[in-house]
Amino acid sequence: MPTSPLPLPQLSRLSADGPVRDGIPEHGRVPRYYAVKVELLAVIAELGEGAVLPAERELCERFSVSRATVRQAVSELVLEGRLSRRQGSGTYVAPPKxxxxxxxxxxxxxxxxxxxxxxxxxxxxxxxxxxxxxxxxxxxxxxxxxxxxxxxxxxxxxxxxxxxxxxxxxxxxxxxxxxxxxxxxxxxxxxxxxxxxxxxxxxxxxxxxxxxxxxxxxxxxxxxxxxxxxxxxxxxxxxxxxxxxxxxxxxxxxxxxxxxxx
CATH class of the missing domain: 3.40.1410.10 (Chorismate lyase-like)
Structure with a gap:
């Protein structure tokens, strides 16, 4: 599935006064992986520290995107320290820095x-x-x-x-x-x-x-x-x-x- 941009109105979490507002280009369209990343931040907040992130297939179905899109969003959150991967166990909500x-x-x-x-x-x-x-x-x-x-x-x-x-x-x-x-x-x-x-x-x-x-x-x-x-x-x-x-x-x-x- 191609990584095409999503229109801004579909992304309720991308509010003008939100913490991720700087990630939105002036033309108001963002890549699919970034839209999923923003939604995942809300999922992380709801789950809490140490919780297991839902399976990749479940996230694909929830956000109607490809596995590649979900993987890119999750990888960025791992790099930022929001999530942590454990070999053979899964992906978890990381503790605060x-x-x-x-x-x-x-x-x-x-x-x-x-x-x-x-x-x-x-x-x-x-x-x-x-x-x-x-x-x-x-x-x-x-x-x-x-x-x-x-x-x-x-x-x-x-x-x-x-x-x-x-x-x-x-x-x-x-x-x-x-x-x-x-x-x-x-x-x-x-x-x-x-x-x-x-x-x-x-x-x-x-x-x-x-x-x-x-x-x-x-x-x-x-x-x-x-x-x-x-x-x-x-x-x-x-x-x-x-x-x-x-x-x-x-x-x-x-x-x-x-x-x-x-």
Missing amino acids: LVQPLALVSYTEGLRRQGIAPGRTLISLERRAAGAGLAADLRIEPADEVIHIERVLLADDERVGLESTYLRASKFPTLLEVFNPEQSLYAFLREQLGVVFDGAEERVETVLATPREALLIGTNPALPMLLMHRVSWGPDGEPFERVRSLFRGDRLSFMTRLGRVE
Whole structure:
């Protein structure tokens, strides 16, 4: 069955003040898959978190469309984190996305505020030469050593991200011997070493995971990911930490609070 557009009047959920209004072209016609996607959002809301989505054949009959149309609509909702597929089980309504604040708080603190248990699985804990790019960010020499901590990030035992932290080795000479990689690094630095985080610069972008990253996180390599780069410094203005955090775009979102500019 061809994917022809549906006239706007047939789609009651596509109201001018609705949350999906931006998806409607000015000519007022939308592709069939998008119309089904909008209707599925209402189905998802009615079913609730954890419910099984009706079978593909049932959805085809309900919306009078082809299987290809239903599959495209469902695939987009999976990519957006509204639905989740379980191999051999079916498609389920996904839980709400986790919200990570864009602030000087750790991953641990951000999740605990939402009543979610954070966790980590250690991949690497080592000393290594900084190299040119990292040295420039930390204002050290390329041959200077950094401490590298790579961990898979968990939320209620679900893998949601991969974090690589690089610290000036000269500032933390005994870290490898005393740090427990299962705990919050920020809490350890503050409470045990008296480190003060005075500021940071952070950048967020969308990427696709590498095959290695997708394997560690347990996600589809085609799934969009949120990549966060952060460089932190202390009261003296000298940077001592660089973090590269890769998060599943279907499970995590970022939030910040903005003030009025005078």
